[in-house]
Amino acid sequence: MTSQPGLTSTTMSPIPNGTLLFNEIPEGYPEPGKTTVYDTTQTIDLGNIPLNGGILIKTLVLSVDPYLRGKMRDPAIKSYSAPFLIGQPLTNHGVGLVLRSENPDIKVGEHITGVISFQQYSVITALKLSTVSVIAKTEESIPWSAYIGVLGMPGRTAFYAWREYSKAKKGEVAFVSAGAGAVGSMVVQLAKLDGLKVIASAGSDEKVKFMEQLGADVAFNYKKVDTVSVLKKEGPIDIYWDNVGGATLDAAFGSANVHARFVECGMITTYNSKEGYPFKNIFEIVSKRITINGFIVWDWTDKWEDEFYRVVPKKIASGEFKYSEDITNGLEHAGEAIRRIQTGQNIAKSVVLVAEDKQ
């Protein structure tokens, strides 16, 4: 097999291909070096590795999201998302630069986004090409990392479910937990756009400042201020956007208005613990006639994707929608980024910058 025109050198020898491997199912929080290990022993021959109809990419950015914890499980346990396999690279949404292609629709030098491996370089086989898409050059000049954040899975998660389930009415009160996160920060802005009073919680003063910049009417650090008393004072709440579950969800039950809508996006407080949270106010589901909807973003692609693209990129480019990134430099530190997001230490959308955008 001959070398490919997309590479700067036509004769290349194998080079190291750093890879983050899933190594052990965590008991509680994932531990870098134990749950995941960064393997530097693998090599790749960029010019000669067989593509068999697929493409070779250089990984530029990778997303780190709360839901990855759910994939670090015993594969015997079924869940909505496939488990990671011990000894295999982690995978998640990312952006890659195409170095070689045997697919006529994907050109060398283009950028693809989709679920890719936590590897510096990887081959996406012909069979898996349907899971990635080529990033169109839009008129807005938006950084690649945005495609895994505000324009990627988290941004869509917020947009699709807000449109589908919030039933927001001007003047209502919305409460958003993890309001500085990748999803929550978009929800805060969507709620303000719809004319709601927004209460937003997060776990650091830095996050509180960011939520205020996003327009939250009441932003608080739940580690310093009691959520129950904030909601009692500022509520009752008509919409609760739940990213955390546990005590915060119970507080939301306790301050729900009649006919409140709860959007269940995630429950990060449950991911790292086998102890269930003893809900005291769950009967309010009946008493306040609450509607609760759990959802997974890809259930709603067909219905909301077009409107998402019509609305969001423009508002991102104009600065009307703000976003913030918590950047980790280097794939070798991705394991720490994964842990940081589970413990709430990330400030904003967690992004791993793997490499620069050049061939």
Next chain:
Amino acid sequence: MTSQPGLTSTTMSPIPNGTLLFNEIPEGYPEPGKTTVYDTTQTIDLGNIPLNGGILIKTLVLSVDPYLRGKMRDPAIKSYSAPFLIGQPLTNHGVGLVLRSENPDIKVGEHITGVISFQQYSVITALKLSTVSVIAKTEESIPWSAYIGVLGMPGRTAFYAWREYSKAKKGEVAFVSAGAGAVGSMVVQLAKLDGLKVIASAGSDEKVKFMEQLGADVAFNYKKVDTVSVLKKEGPIDIYWDNVGGATLDAAFGSANVHARFVECGMITTYNSKEGYPFKNIFEIVSKRITINGFIVWDWTDKWEDEFYRVVPKKIASGEFKYSEDITNGLEHAGEAIRRIQTGQNIAKSVVLVAEDKQ
């Protein structure tokens, strides 16, 4: 004031008017003789008590329902239903015979249904007449007690919410907790009518037999058989009708199918305890994209009452819909009936027969 033609004697002296009073807020289960006391010291002069535009009734039957526990609370705590007041009679749905009337639309000898006092006799003032309705003589000869059961609040609860929220599709699997109860037994039959496989649980072998008679495909005694293992074997479940909350709700989360609908009708396991249940599977709301709806029957009267009357009385009269009553004789034993329903000792819809249907 002169005596009234509706009474058998035109000159009457005061007679005892047995009354069940709310006496003390229970800590756990209500205790007859402590939480409620049966007071025999009150008297009433049936012929001369002023009506002021209202009516005088003789109480025939009274309903005992799980939700009464929620009314036995500190009045400072807000909830969907007004609290009972210490020293005042309990109230609930019942049927009364009209002994005297100063309202032109209500005739002596007619029967009214609505929320009435736990008293042998009571005056319903002009102001409160809007809360009761005269029972029409339908072609079906249905006992008065049915108007507080299958045709009353429990039957409507089942019918309205099943129609509104179940989104039942033929061939799906429904799980009904407290499936032998006043609401649950109707839900089991509505689910069978819609062509579903029905799993039903209750707390005694007698109740299990009744649920089998109702057509439940799988009926089990949760005190003898583990709910989790039944649902694992017979599920996953598409619809969960919740009357109990707690461990059973958690088991339902654990065996929910994708896009399951949970109808939250009640959570009797939470009413008598301040300890919250530690839910282990609540994240399945997200993972299985569950929709949960809490409701209160009277939210849906306008939408579903007509269809209810079109469908249910005929099926009751023909015997297609079965119902069962757990009868307590005598208002003096109503306190025990209230306790029995909280501890699950009632076999079916709990009814207190207060007096015979004669003037």
